[in-house]
Amino acid sequence: MEKQQALKILSDLIAIPSINDQEAQVADYIAQLFADYPAQVQRVRYAPGRDNLVVTIGEKGPLLGFSGHEDVVAVDSNKDWDYPPFSATIKDGKLYGRGASDMKSGLAAMIVAMLDLLNNGQPLAGRIRLLASVGEETGEYGAAQLTQAGYASDLQGLVIGEPTDLQVRVTHKGVIDYKLESLGKSVHSSQPDLGKNAILPLIEFVHQAQIVLAADNQVDSTLGKLTHVISQIQGGSQINTVPAHAWLTGNIRTIPAYSNELVMQQLDKIVQQLNASGAQLKITYSYPEPPLPTQAHTRLAQLASHVLQEQFHLSGNLTAGVGATDASEYHQVQNLPIIIVGPADGTTDHQPNEYVTVAKYLRGCQFYQALAQAFWQEF
């Protein structure tokens, strides 16, 4: 494909402000790109205006998955941007726009690779299935839906196009976000015994949670230790009133050796014990995402590394990440090797003036194509 056309596909995607609820427009756009080709295009609706899209090309042979999310994070203020966030601007070899890095460049490069393979004029030696998902940024629920519906079940390998600067990310931490609410009874602070202070059980919870989570000495050789941050706390209404309501939120980054389930069990137990002694606490979790255990040993990771070294003269380094991806969901498919390789370097994700270099993006297009061909030969 001509460079200009490959850049146009990325630019068109950036022009769709798919901030976590308008992914159907992205799905429409991708579907239309494949309309004139022998491709199986399936729309999987998550909610009105929110469609995942599954595009499968090839008739038979090894099936490689490509995964990219359609949503982007919001823009705080256009004023922070030197270029309009929802219109791609190329300047000094960089393409700017919301999603340029995370991860419309990865998604676009996968699409370009598939179209190039279809345009080669030769029958495909295998198959590719693109899984374009909704809601990655807020809980990976598009990937969860596609996993449950079986769209990843027959894949023999999966590449996620999140930004890695064309290195091979083989493992990442998981995440648990939780909110803890506490109810008390409000009275004048001159007679606290008549009321119930909603803040005190939160303090006790934090104290115990820090001890319990630190007591597990599991350390992952590449990801390090679990981390736990109390990120928000609020309660009370005025200085001379015993607070009737208080809450806090926490963010935990988990490692494979210390499962999300175990962490949540331990937090639940602290809550139960505090409630048994008079507190009124309720803990809720939003979209916990398991970590991705290392894929370094898989043939897919080795193959991607080899292709990057031999065909692109890049390092092919196997790396680790701290942020969760759609891999947290797809990893539920038994024995599915998953790697994360994307063209952007990720340094401007979720920031103003997000960009990908034009050269890296175009190289990403070529890499996905080369990887698919190598995969079809090797698997």
Ligand SMILES: [Zn+2]
């Ligand atoms: Zn992303």
